[in-house]
Amino acid sequence: xxxxxxxxxxxxxxxxxxxxxxxxxxxxxxxxxxxxxxxxxxxxxxxxxxxxxxxxxxxxxxxxxxxxxxxxxxxxxxxxxxxxxxxxxxxxxxxxxxxxxxxxxxxxxxxxxxxxxxxxxxxxxxxxxxxxxxxxxxxxxxxxxxxxxxxxxxxxxxxxxxxxxxxxxxxxxxxxxxxxxxxxxxxxxxxxxxxxxxxxxxxxxxxxxxxxxxxxxxxxxxxxxxxxxxxxxxxxxxxxxxxxxxxxxxxxxxxxxxxxxxxxxxxxxxxxxxxxxxxxxxxxxxxxxxxxxxxxxxxxxxxxxxxxxxxxxxxxxxxxxxxxxxxxxxxxxxxxxxxxxxxxxxxxxxxxxxxxxxxxxxxxxxxxxxxxxxxxxxxxxxxxxxxxxxxxxxxxxx
Amino acid sequence: xxxxxxxxxxxxxxxxxxxxxxxxxxxxxxxxxxxxxxxxxxxxxxxxxxxxxxxxxxxxxxxxxxxxxxxxxxxxxxxxxxxxxxxxxxxxxxxxxxxxxxxxxxxxxxxxxxxxxxxxxxxxxxxxxxxxxxxxxxxxxxxxxxxxxxxxxxxxxxxxxxxxxxxxxxxxxxxxxxxxxxxxxxxxxxxxxxxxxxxxxxxxxxxxxxxxxxxxxxxxxxxxxxxxxxxxxxxxxxxxxxxxxxxxxxxxxxxxxxxxxxxxxxxxxxxxxxxxxxxxxxxxxxxxxxxxxxxxxxxxxxxxxxxxxxxxxxxxxxxxxxxxxxxxxxxxxxxxxxxxxxxxxxxxxxxxxxxxxxxxxxxxxxxxxxxxxxxxxx
Numbered sequence: 205x206x207x208x209x210x211x212x213x214x215x216x217x218x219x220x221x222x223x224x225x226x227x228x229x230x231x232x233x234x235x236x237x238x239x240x241x242x243x244x245x246x247x248x249x250x251x252x253x254x255x256x257x258x259x260x261x262x263x264x265x266x267x268x269x270x271x272x273x274x275x276x277x278x279x280x281x282x283x284x285x286x287x288x289x290x291x292x293x294x295x296x297x298x299x300x301x302x303x304x305x306x307x308x309x310x311x312x313x314x315x316x317x318x319x320x321x322x323x324x325x326x327x328x329x330x331x332x333x334x335x336x337x338x339x340x341x342x343x344x345x346x347x348x349x350x351x352x353x354x355x356x357x358x359x360x361x362x363x364x365x366x367x368x369x370x371x372x373x374x375x376x377x378x379x380x381x382x383x384x385x386x387x388x389x390x391x392x393x394x395x396x397x398x399x400x401x402x403x404x405x406x407x408x409x410x411x412x413x414x415x416x417x418x419x420x421x422x423x424x425x426x427x428x429x430x431x432x433x434x435x436x437x438x439x440x441x442x443x444x445x446x447x448x449x450x451x452x453x454x455x456x457x458x459x460x461x462x463x464x465x466x467x468x469x470x471x472x473x474x475x476x477x478x479x480x481x482x483x484x485x486x487x488x489x490x491x492x493x494x495x496x497x498x499x500x501x502x503x504x505x506x507x508x509x510x511x512x513x514x515x516x517x518x519x520x521x522x523x524x525x526x527x528x529x530x531x532x533x534x535x536x537x538x539x540x541x542x543x544x545x546x547x548x549x550x551x552x553x554x555x556x557x558x559x560x561x562x563x564x565x566x567x568x569x570x571x572x573x574x575x576x577x578x579x580x581x582x583x584x585x586x587x588x589x590x591x592x593x594x595x596x597x598x599x600x601x602x
Numbered sequence: 603x604x605x606x607x608x609x610x611x612x613x614x615x616x617x618x619x620x621x622x623x624x625x626x627x628x629x630x631x632x633x634x635x636x637x638x639x640x641x642x643x644x645x646x647x648x649x650x651x652x653x654x655x656x657x658x659x660x661x662x663x664x665x666x667x668x669x670x671x672x673x674x675x676x677x678x679x680x681x682x683x684x685x686x687x688x689x690x691x692x693x694x695x696x697x698x699x700x701x702x703x704x705x706x707x708x709x710x711x712x713x714x715x716x717x718x719x720x721x722x723x724x725x726x727x728x729x730x731x732x733x734x735x736x737x738x739x740x741x742x743x744x745x746x747x748x749x750x751x752x753x754x755x756x757x758x759x760x761x762x763x764x765x766x767x768x769x770x771x772x773x774x775x776x777x778x779x780x781x782x783x784x785x786x787x788x789x790x791x792x793x794x795x796x797x798x799x800x801x802x803x804x805x806x807x808x809x810x811x812x813x814x815x816x817x818x819x820x821x822x823x824x825x826x827x828x829x830x831x832x833x834x835x836x837x838x839x840x841x842x843x844x845x846x847x848x849x850x851x852x853x854x855x856x857x858x859x860x861x862x863x864x865x866x867x868x869x870x871x872x873x874x875x876x877x878x879x880x881x882x883x884x885x886x887x888x889x890x891x892x893x894x895x896x897x898x899x900x901x902x903x904x905x906x907x908x909x910x911x912x913x914x915x916x917x918x919x920x921x922x923x924x925x926x927x928x929x930x931x932x933x934x935x936x937x938x939x940x941x942x943x944x945x946x947x948x949x950x951x952x953x954x955x956x957x958x959x960x961x962x963x964x965x966x967x968x969x970x971x972x973x974x975x976x977x978x979x980x
Binding site for chain 1: 735758872956
């Protein structure tokens with residue numbers, strides 16, 4: 205056991221710092237820091253910079269374009285990205301479908317899709333949830349019926365983040381209804397421009413458009429767009445969800461939120477004194493900070509287990525539960541820190557074309573939108589209730 | 603001791619309930635919240651005709667002499683449907699200040715108009731630096747000839763856009779946090795020197811930041827004693843807090859009902875999600891929070907009628923602190939139990955969550971009222 209950084213690690217940290225200081229566009233940084241949804245243009249621009257540096261996919265094997273960083277270096281990079289309010293690459297391509305493709309895809313699929321993910325040529329979205337299949341994902345009904353070299357897909361997906369930006373969707377579809385639910389699912393990669401696909405916006409409680417419904421009506425998908433074997437999609441889906449849960453802790457981002465709270469607390473006043481001297485506020489922030497430290501070292505301990513070849517079972521669920529709870533506590537406290545200026549709220553959508561600044565102090569612009577949106581954090585990626593069920597069954601054997 | 607309503611009070615409750623049922627379906631409310639005005643002038647007229655706008659005012663000025671209990675009955679049922687009309691701003695706050703501090707001429711000029719539904723009011727007390735402290739006032743009022751000149755910045759004035767007259771707290775003497783030296787002024791919203799930044803709030807209502815630049819008012823604009831307004835402000839804000847607590851109770855009960863129904867209908871793993879024990883217990887916790895809140899809300903309404911000031915202020919602080927916590931818990935868990943559905947603007951539960959979130963912060967958040975209670979109880 206050892207927590208010290210080597211000379212090489214410290215040099216690496218300086219390199220990351222230097223890169224972020226010189227290469228991260230100010231507008232991208234500002235949106236990320238405020239907790240606003242990225243714009244497609246800004247996110248793509250930044251990802252192209254990351255790819256040029258070779259840092260688009262730290263978790264991929266080197267042969268597919270990964271960075272080859274040690275676990276310590278990955279940790280250092282995540283810290284620095286978080287502190288600098290540098291967005292990581294959109295998860296759907298790099299963290300979700302990418303690993304599925306290089307683990308279960310064939311050579312043609314690897315050769316075609318992986319470089320396109322690295323170069324942000326395709327914006328991916330995730331076709332998992334359906335109106336009747338949320339927590340009970342395996343009950344999904346979207347059907348794919350074989351017709352020569354194609355599947356014909358019919359059905360509906362919901363809560364699809366950024367489907368309106370997307371070029372591609374990875375989809376779980378039912379290819380056999382006669383067997384156990386989990387055994388009749390396949391994993392398809394579908395071009396969003398295929399005739400028969402309709403994207404309908406869902407306006408969220410944040411009054412913004414990030415979620416969608418995606419409808420499939422007689423959509424022809426070439427069989428070559430299937431990952432792995434027919435009816436083995438559930439295995440790939442679970443693999444993907446496992447990956448999602450390790451990236452969902454967002455420790456770097458939460459550390460930056462703690463810093464932001466400390467900055468804001470110096471500017472705000474409570475009882476005629478700086479809010480940073482208010483013991484109730486200090487207590488709340490300190491409790492979050494210590495919980496975050498526990499999460500950080502739990503994540504590191506798990507990463508170390510993986511690096512040493514140990515097989516994890518449902519431990520990543522713990523990172524998801526604790527990570528999302530901390531994210532929600534942080535935005536709660538951020539909004540609380542503004543006092544009455546927590547109340548004014550207008551969605552960015554309704555600001556289009558106006559040039560007056562949002563009301564209240566500048567730092568109050570963003571956190572309420574993030575606070576509202578992050579109510580979903582304990583729901584998406586498998587709700588925290590489902591995560592607890594998983595831990596109870598897989599780890600505790602209950 | 604008796605927590606039951608009288609026959610008249612039950613009639614009032616039925617009347618508000620019917621109004622909400624007829625006018626505040628989730629769709630109707632969403633449509634209304636999205637209009638320029640953010641509420642309905644027709645509804646306002648209806649409220650005047652039903653006598654609601656005169657409920658808390660003394661009979662001598664044309665009111666019904668209702669107590670805080672009548673106010674709570676109305677607010678609780680309005681909270682049930684997330685009613686948008688500026689009842690709290692105009693009747694409880696603005697009207698309350700005028701009735702409490704005004705001279706005969708001021709009362710006669712304003713209260714009957716409020717009762718008739720012809721005049722709307724707003725109370726501008728908060729400032730960018732004041733957070734929740736009513737005594738923290740930097741806006742100044744200096745004597746000039748027979749009248750005063752007002753300068754300052756008032757923050758997050760609910761319904762400041764639609765109010766005909768704004769009641770402004772301003773300092774006539776002393777330092778920015780002194781308890782003495784605060785005065786109240788009735789300012790026409792279209793006075794020269796008044797500029798407003800109008801905006802929406804997360805709960806679908808309207809508010810404004812108001813800048814006063816050399817706003818000249820006559821001596822007749824002074825409401826109550828010069829420099830001695832703080833006790834009046836505190837008294838009226840206490841009533842507003844009690845009203846808000848009742849609104850929160852109504853909103854929590856509605857959110858719980860909606861969530862409860864959803865848990866019976868929504869099926870996952872082949873069974874209604876309400877059959878899962880972990881969700882049942884969550885729902886029970888939400889129910890208990892709402893029940894505890896209802897008790898605190900009833901308690902504070904009754905204690906407002908007592909003469910013992912310390913007792914009254916302790917009750918208000920305790921109720922707001924407890925209800926603030928409950929409101930956050932019920933609001934957040936309502937979303938959680940709805941899953942993705944809870945995240946949509948189209949479905950009603952998110953709107954309850956957002957109103958409950960603002961109620962927690964209005965007139966002091968939970969921490970503020972715990973501190974206040976601790977200071978009063980020690």
